[in-house]
Amino acid sequence: MSIKSESENKSESVKTDTEIVIIKNGPLQIKGSLSIKHKDGKEETQKEVYLCRCGQSENKPFCDGTHKKCGFKDE
Numbered sequence: 001m002s003i004k005s006e007s008e009n010k011s012e013s014v015k016t017d018t019e020i021v022i023i024k025n026g027p028l029q030i031k032g033s034l035s036i037k038h039k040d041g042k043e044e045t046q047k048e049v050y051l052c053r054c055g056q057s058e059n060k061p062f063c064d065g066t067h068k069k070c071g072f073k074d075e
């Protein structure tokens with residue numbers, strides 16, 4: 001992964017185990033050592049989460065599978 005700072009105009013390589021996969025007509029799959037901080041302050045760790053892209057999930061920001069029922073297309 002490469003991160004570019006606009007203020008310094010230089011690129012920096014960052015080693016990370018986090019991977020984001022855009023699933024066709026579905027959610028974003030996030031993989032890695034993930035720390036999730038909920039709005040109530042609760043924290044948990046996960047190795048994989050799916051984030052909604054269709055906007056129809058009843059469990060935002062997480063995918064609940066509704067994208068299949070609503071026929072979400074990303075193209």
Ligand code: FES
Nearest residue numbers: 052053054063067
């Ligand atoms: S992407 Fe799965 S519910 Fe929105």
